[in-house]
Amino acid sequence: MTRKLAALRGYCMRLARDVLICVAPLAGAVMGFTQVEADEINWRQFEGSSIVWAYDIHPYADAVVAQLPEFEKLTGIKVTPELYPDDAYWNKLTIQLSTKSPIWDVVGTGIQPAWDLAPGQLLEPLDRYLNDPKLTGVGYDYQDFFPALRNALTWKVKEGQIEPGGGQVWAIAHGFENIQLFYRKDILDKYGIKVPTTPPEMSAACEKLKAADPRITPLGVRGVRFWSSIHTAAISIARSYGVRDFVMKDGKADTGLDSPESIAFHTDYVDMIKKCAAPSFANDNWYQVVDGISSGRTAMAIDSNMFGFWNDVAGKPASGKIAFAPPLHAPNSKNFESNIWIWSLAMNAASKKKGAAWLFIQWAASKQVELNGAVAGKLVNSPRASTWSDKAWLEYATKPEFNNFVDTFKTVQDRAQIAFTARVGFAEAMNAWAVAMQKMVNGAGVKATLADLASEIRSSM
Secondary structure: OOOOOHHHHHHHHHHHHHHHHHHHHHHHHHHHHOOOOOOOOOOOOOOOOEEEEEEEOOHHHHHHHOOHHHHHHHHOOEEEEEEEOHHHHHHHHHHHHHOOOOOOOEEEEOHHHHHHHHHHOOEOOOHHHHOOOOOOOHHHOHHHEOHHHHHHOEEEEEOOEEEEOOOEEOOEEEEEEEEEEEEEHHHHHHHOOOOOOOHHHHHHHHHHHHHHOOOOEEEEOOOOOOOHHHHHHHHHHHHHOOOOOEEEEOOEEEEOOOOHHHHHHHHHHHHHHHHHOOOOHHHOOHHHHHHHHHHOOEEEEEEEHHHHHHHHOOOOOOOOOEEEEOOOOOOOOOOOOEOEEEEEEEEEOOOOOHHHHHHHHHHHOOHHHHHHHHHOOOOOOOOEHHHHHOHHHHHHHOOHHHOOHHHHHHHHHOOEOOOOOOOOOHHHHHHHHHHHHHHHHOOOOHHHHHHHHHHHHHHOO
């Protein structure tokens, strides 16, 4: 989900390849029931059309690509997937849509990028398609999507700014991630380490681990100077301390990053990073976190839950060794919080083939296609509640090698939601937060650094 250096493209592509190799035996078991109920709407009303779907190279995209022949057979619509490495895709998405090029009809997006695209009328609102009985079948069941996902993708645009709480639907979730603590059972069991629940507990566990085996990095977390390092561990834990990125003050938007709650959080978090994270923290992104936990060089990680799942797959070196827990929370809080990233399908407002594009979006996020992708082991976090009660998915995801993946997902999902405030310009403010975090980890005073950060954010509001 982040813009990465071109030198790292190969890692992303190898990860997607490895996932496909591990789950390929499952694909044949589910491709036999990909038929969508064709009698609800006229699926062939745009027969003969050709559309282009652009997306990031990712197993979630592979889950749809594997089933495309079924869509083309059902509708008579030809779909050309254009899949790009992370570092190339997000920049290309902005360029394609901001120039109002009609070449891409359907695009993959995340919630935060969509905040910047929608106010310029670069994305097509989807309400009229969802509400048109000629275009959307009753069996589509939009209410089946988790409420947190539906709410996050619905907002108003007012005076060029995002205003959450009702409004228009701007994208449809077809996969997502919630943030969890996942850990190597073999390492924690060997050294008698209890799974931590708070940053101070984590700090204590890390010191015990380092004393027992200095070769092991106790905790993997992202630390790069980019908002992705805030969006996983940091914001999830911060919310339990009462931290808010933006707040309303005297009727005007303000930042809450210099609040007493923020100072308390950063004091604990920075101490935890110093005691737990790798010396390479400032350069670590998701791929270092995943590599550490899968190889056993790292004992614990706080990141997207799917990474633990994919490394538990039978045949992988870490199979059965990774278990799951909710994210850490403030010592004085009873509840944890978990941020989500939503992999979404949106329509290019400049598309000349909107009807065909909508049929593809509807199909790709349908109950059956979502379930097929899940049971094939590619689309780990289906956005549909029905998937999580389906026998086929549960029989696979509760296999012994996945440990407590399903139970932890259900526990965490009850409290998972977008932890950031919907806002145009979100990325710039959060990038500044990531830079400030590095400064504090390197020894800068917490209170003074947060004051400078808040001042910087206010000056750009």
